[in-house]
Amino acid sequence: MDLNVLWFVLIGILFSGFFFLEGFDYGVGILLPFLGKNDRERRVIINTIGPVWDGNEVWLITAGGAMFAAFPGWYATLFSGFYLALVIMLLALILRGVAFEFRSKLVMPAWRKLWDAMLFLGSLLPALLWGVAMANLILGVPVDADQILRGGLLDLISVYTLIGGLFSVLLFTLHGAMFLRLKTGGELEERAAGVVKRLWPFVLLAGGVLMTFSSSNTDMFDSVLPVFLASAGLLAILIGGVISGKRPGWSFILNGLTIVLATAALFTGLFPRVMVSSLDPGWSLTIYNTSSSPYTLNIMSIVAAIFVPLVLVYQGWTYYIFRKRLTTESELEY
Amino acid sequence: MDVLGIARSQFAITSIYHFFFVPLTMGLSILVAIMETRYVRSGEETYKRMAKFWGKLFLINFALGVVTGIVMEFQFGMNWSAYSRFVGDVFGVPLAIEALLAFFLESTFLGIWIFGWEKLPKGLHAASIWAVAIGSNLSALWILMANSWMQHPVGFEIIDGRAQLVDFGALVSNSYLWLQFPHVVASALTTGAFFVLAVSAWHLLKKESETDFFRKSFRIGLAAAVIGSVLVVGLGHLQTQAMVQNQPMKVAAAEALWETEDPAALSLAALIDETNQENPFAIRIPYALSLLSFNRPSGEVRGILDLQAEYEILYGPGDYIPPVTLSFWTFRIMVGLGMLMALFAFAALYLDARKLLTSKPIYLRMLTFAFLLPYLSNTVGWLLTEFGRQPWIVFGLLKVQDGISPGVSTSAMKTSLIAFMLLYGILMVIDIYLLVKFARTGPVEETPQAEFEPAVI
Numbered sequence: 001m002d003l004n005v006l007w008f009v010l011i012g013i014l015f016s017g018f019f020f021l022e023g024f025d026y027g028v029g030i031l032l033p034f035l036g037k038n039d040r041e042r043r044v045i046i047n048t049i050g051p052v053w054d055g056n057e058v059w060l061i062t063a064g065g066a067m068f069a070a071f072p073g074w075y076a077t078l079f080s081g082f083y084l085a086l087v088i089m090l091l092a093l094i095l096r097g098v099a100f101e102f103r104s105k106l107v108m109p110a111w112r113k114l115w116d117a118m119l120f121l122g123s124l125l126p127a128l129l130w131g132v133a134m135a136n137l138i139l140g141v142p143v144d145a146d147q148i149l150r151g152g153l154l155d156l157i158s159v160y161t162l163i164g165g166l167f168s169v170l171l172f173t174l175h176g177a178m179f180l181r182l183k184t185g186g187e188l189e190e191r192a193a194g195v196v197k198r199l200w201p202f203v204l205l206a207g208g209v210l211m212t213f214s215s216s217n218t219d220m221f222d223s224v225l226p227v228f229l230a231s232a233g234l235l236a237i238l239i240g241g242v243i244s245g246k247r248p249g250w251s252f253i254l255n256g257l258t259i260v261l262a263t264a265a266l267f268t269g270l271f272p273r274v275m276v277s278s279l280d281p282g283w284s285l286t287i288y289n290t291s292s293s294p295y296t297l298n299i300m301s302i303v304a305a306i307f308v309p310l311v312l313v314y315q316g317w318t319y320y321i322f323r324k325r326l327t328t329e330s331e332l333e334y
Numbered sequence: 335m336d337v338l339g340i341a342r343s344q345f346a347i348t349s350i351y352h353f354f355f356v357p358l359t360m361g362l363s364i365l366v367a368i369m370e371t372r373y374v375r376s377g378e379e380t381y382k383r384m385a386k387f388w389g390k391l392f393l394i395n396f397a398l399g400v401v402t403g404i405v406m407e408f409q410f411g412m413n414w415s416a417y418s419r420f421v422g423d424v425f426g427v428p429l430a431i432e433a434l435l436a437f438f439l440e441s442t443f444l445g446i447w448i449f450g451w452e453k454l455p456k457g458l459h460a461a462s463i464w465a466v467a468i469g470s471n472l473s474a475l476w477i478l479m480a481n482s483w484m485q486h487p488v489g490f491e492i493i494d495g496r497a498q499l500v501d502f503g504a505l506v507s508n509s510y511l512w513l514q515f516p517h518v519v520a521s522a523l524t525t526g527a528f529f530v531l532a533v534s535a536w537h538l539l540k541k542e543s544e545t546d547f548f549r550k551s552f553r554i555g556l557a558a559a560v561i562g563s564v565l566v567v568g569l570g571h572l573q574t575q576a577m578v579q580n581q582p583m584k585v586a587a588a589e590a591l592w593e594t595e596d597p598a599a600l601s602l603a604a605l606i607d608e609t610n611q612e613n614p615f616a617i618r619i620p621y622a623l624s625l626l627s628f629n630r631p632s633g634e635v636r637g638i639l640d641l642q643a644e645y646e647i648l649y650g651p652g653d654y655i656p657p658v659t660l661s662f663w664t665f666r667i668m669v670g671l672g673m674l675m676a677l678f679a680f681a682a683l684y685l686d687a688r689k690l691l692t693s694k695p696i697y698l699r700m701l702t703f704a705f706l707l708p709y710l711s712n713t714v715g716w717l718l719t720e721f722g723r724q725p726w727i728v729f730g731l732l733k734v735q736d737g738i739s740p741g742v743s744t745s746a747m748k749t750s751l752i753a754f755m756l757l758y759g760i761l762m763v764i765d766i767y768l769l770v771k772f773a774r775t776g777p778v779e780e781t782p783q784a785e786f787e788p789a790v791i
Contacts, residue, residue, distance in 0.1 A: 068429055075422060106768075296427060
């Protein structure tokens with residue numbers, strides 16, 4: 001395996017990790033106004049992700065940084081090409097990030113409502129935009145011979161990419177509901193269980209529709225591996241949904257597996273491209289025409305080999321420290 | 335404004351805004367870590383309350399630093415894609431390492447620290463705020479490594495029209511970095527110190543019940559202010575001396591020195607005529623610039639016009655002169671503020687040793703405003719660093735106008751500039767309001783989980 005492939009895989013892993021972890025954070029944010037009936041319940045819901053959301057978001061920063069270092073051409077084309085979509089995402093992430101901190105600082109009901117709304121929007125918009133963005137990578141965008149994307153926000157919106165966005169919103173929401181069911185007790189846990197029960201068939205349906213459209217609108221299923229990964233992802237939703245009543249822990253893991261498999265299906269479907277050009281297949285960005293030098297990839301590989309495992313250990317430890325369920329009777333630190 | 339102007343404004347506004355919060359994060363995290371360590375060592379409850387109180391202010395400030403940090407990382411690709419393509423091989427490396435080594439450490443352990451008071455043993459809890467302090471200061475190391483490379487590119491070769499890394503060791507050991515990084519850490523410590531001094535002084539003036547609490551805080555802030563301000567001035571001096579060698583044009587502009595001089599005189603103040611490239615009036619001290627640059631009363635300091643002629647031969651025809659008036663005055667303001675801060679710190683040390691602080695309220699009152707000095711000097715310091723490099727985005731390799739994203743429309747950039755400015759403005763007001771409110775409230779015991787029950791939703 002050459003270093004370009006290794007870094008393509010590593011960035012795929014970083015995005016999988018990001019979607020897995022931040023996926024339930026977004027889901028919790030989306031469910032906040034629906035599951036929290038009063039202020040204390042909403043605080044409990046927020047506190048389930050309070051200690052971890054910031055660390056989870058760093059997965060995105062790291063994926064972005066890794067992309068910059070390993071495939072600067074990809075980073076440059078993607079970030080400038082998806083300009084306004086990213087502006088919306090950044091505004092949403094800014095509002096969401098400060099909402100965690102600002103919300104409880106004042107007691108005024110209007111103040112708290114405002115920041116709860118920002119948490120909701122700040123979770124919903126990125127959840128949607130990630131699906132749209134990922135769908136665009138494989139569908140193809142107007143990238144020219146100089147690797148410059150000539151288009152605006154509207155060029156990113158189509159039936160196919162909106163289905164991608166819908167799928168990611170539903171999948172992350174389900175992920176959040178499953179997470180909340182594990183992390184809360186009492187009425188909140190019951191309500192979260194109710195959401196899981198009602199929601200999972202829709203996620204399965206959306207996944208099926210996305211897969212169908214992907215096979216007709218894109219070339220991602222021209223090889224076997226992505227077909228296998230995507231089908232396994234759908235199967236995981238099905239099994240996770242069926243057993244969700246009895247085995248909440250396993251259903252959460254299976255749903256997380258779906259997120260990882262969907263990301264893997266996209267990345268294997270793209271390979272060795274990283275962004276498809278809709279103007280000319282020959283102009284597509286690949287892991288070879290956008291990459292850094294072997295020397296840089298080597299340095300980055302050594303750094304990643306040392307520090308990724310270390311990060312996994314201490315982030316895992318965080319979840320261990322905060323493993324207890326929260327209820328409205330819990331002592332809330334924040 | 336054209337696309338270039340908009341992109342530059344957005345970068346400048348985001349960076350300055352971001353760096354409004356970062357120094358306090360870096361500096362205050364160290365001070366909170368020291369307070370909590372004292373608590374662990376002595377068991378004295380006051381220090382725990384101190385860590386909690388200053389920690390709360392730290393967090394209000396931290397939130398905005400984090401969220402603008404994401405914009406910082408994204409905007410290289412969004413607005414400066416040609417730059418990103420050109421430098422990614424080199425510049426992306428410290429950025430990626432920053433996320434992996436520093437941001438994970440900082441954010442993960444901050445979550446543990448905020449929510450872990452009752453869940454972790456005391457020592458481990460204190461260790462987690464140290465991890466935050468180390469993480470945030472370490473992140474400065476990597477991002478400054480990236481910036482140092484833009485100022486003083488090393489360890490690379492131009493291959494296929496792109497800068498490619500050939501020596502990672504050179505990137506890490508860049509001489510520019512090892513003066514810039516300690517200078518920034520010291521100024522961050524000073525920022526945190528003056529913040530603690532200001533809030534403590536305000537409470538001590540009120541003569542309320544928490545005198546002991548704020549006396550102890552004051553002492554910690556004072557020690558940090560003395561150390562930080564001395565270091566910041568000393569390191570700044572060394573940095574300027576190195577710049578005489580590495581970035582002569584920046585020094586010449588910062589000194590408004592049009593002609594090469596040996597021995598060179600220092601202009602304390604000058605009227606600068608950039609069109610005619612001369613100073614119609616200047617207050618000058620003979621020998622002083624050579625003395626400052628080389629520690630001896632002689633030595634050549636090169637002038638702007640000479641360097642311009644040399645650069646035209648090296649890089650082709652063009653204007654290689656940074657904004658001189660701006661460089662000259664930001665440099666003087668920065669140096670002046672640095673010395674003023676050191677003066678403030680030593681005056682407080684003297685008054686405190688003589689137990690005169692509370693009997694001379696005028697001094698405490700001055701300190702409640704002195705926290706603005708580091709903010710101002712941090713900002714002008716960056717203005718000098720970045721404007722002094724103009725017209726280059728990477729010195730000698732790429733000009734700013736060649737770094738911009740070719741595919742992004744003017745209207746898209748304008749939209750984002752306006753949206754970010756509005757949001758930054760609103761959040762700044764809220765953040766300052768909350769900081770002032772909680773700073774004034776003081777260390778109230780365990781804010782009761784303030785609650786309200788709305789009828790129904």
